[in-house]
Amino acid sequence: MSHHTPSSAPPRRIRRIVLLGLSVLGLAGALFVVRRPLMMSAPRCMSGRWHGCYDTFNGVVLMTLVALPLSVLVVWALAHRRRAVGVASPWRMSLAEVGMVHGTVPFLWLTMMPGGSPGIAPRRVSLIPLRDLVTMGTGGIVGNLLVFAALGFFAPIRFSALASVTRVLALGAACSVLVEVAQYVLWLDRVSSVDDVLVNATGAALAALASRRWWRTGAQAPSDRSRPAPVPAG
Structure with missing residues (x-):
């Protein structure tokens, strides 16, 4: 008989607590660094003003953080409901669903913000791969990497059909094409770029x-979690 199996649970639990603590500390540190630009948008956002809040990067980020407790509450409500009806992995499924929405919608909002002359400046399309990368800069590249990062992170957790890097890559590309087409059709004075x-x-x-x-x-599909045991013949 092995005496080491029961002792594996506490270290695993401790490791999860440590990772959670480090995540909280990292988030707190990031918020401390960017507190000044975010607080510049706070008065306009709290008063419900559109200009200076919802049409600025700082304002959108601030409102994303403000909405975080609501998203946590939605996760709890969904998980509680699923657990009540016996759905497998209720917390993971609920967190994945809310995480996809909360982590993607703000970036989509930012990408759909109009430029300086919407409806006036000529529509611009860039179809030559890698040409625009040199003009994006570090901030632009990081921002573009994050647009569908939440979708790519949580979609395979929620849907077994997307449990493939290739499929997630195709999903991210398809969603991005839709965004670029929308920018062009709506004449937002933004460049629709293949990069x-x-x-x-x-x-x-x-x-x-x-x-x-x-x-x-x-x-792990719900249809497999409660299959009845086979009845012996005879």
């Missing part, structure tokens, strides 16, 4: 790799 699609899709794929250990597999 945006490439970087957006790459960000989704990298995020999927980061969540690979939690991916949902076919064996």
Whole structure:
């Protein structure tokens, strides 16, 4: 008889607590660094003014953080409801669903913000791969990597059909193409660039790799969790 199996649970629990603590400390440190630009938008956002809040990067980021407790509450409500009806992995499914929405919608909002002359400046399209990367800068590349990062991270956790880096890459590329087409059709004075699609899709794929250990597999599908035991013949 092995005496080491029961002792594996406490270290695993301690490791999770440590990782959670480090995540909280990292988030707190990031908020401390960017507190000044975020607080510049706080008065306008809290008063409900559109200009200076919802049409600025700082304002959108601030409102994303403000809405975080509401998202946590939604996760709790969904998980509680699923657990009540016996759904497998209720917390993971609920967190994945809310995480996809909360982490993607703000970036989509930012990408759909109009430029300086919407409806006036000529529509611009860039179809030559890698040409625009040199003009994006570090901030632009990082921002484009994050647009569908939440989708790429949480989608394979929620849907077993997307438990593949290739499929997540294709999903990120398809969503990015829709955004670029919308920017062109709505005449937002933004460049519809193939490089945006490439970087957006790459960000989704990298995020999927980061969540690979939690991916949902076919064996974890709800239809498999409660199969009746076979009745012996005779």
